[in-house]
Amino acid sequence: MTLDRLVCANCAGPVAEGRCPTCRASRQRMQEQQGPLGGLSPAALIALLVALIACALIARHAFA
Known part of the structure; x- marks a missing residue:
């Protein structure tokens, strides 16, 4: 909360x-x-998660 x-x-x-x-x-x-990410809003956490998934997909494609 x-x-x-x-x-x-x-x-x-x-x-x-x-x-x-x-x-x-x-x-x-x-x-x-609260932890280190406790101050972030739910929208910011979702955006961070999407960015992390995008980085993982880009890295996977670049090294494949």
């Missing part, structure tokens, strides 16, 4: 904005739990 979709139960604002101490604590905890 990305931070831009979470709403704080304390202040009813987006957690990504960090309006209250609860938002800031939740944002910090989620950022620590």
Whole structure:
């Protein structure tokens, strides 16, 4: 889950904005739990996957 979709139960604002101490604590905890690709949007992850597959196909064709 990305931070831009979470709403704080304390202040009813987006957690990504960090309006209250609860938002800031939740944002910090989620950022620590995410891996290196955790900050990417699902669309960016799909684009990265497509680019990786395209590179693999090009390399396969070039070395075949």
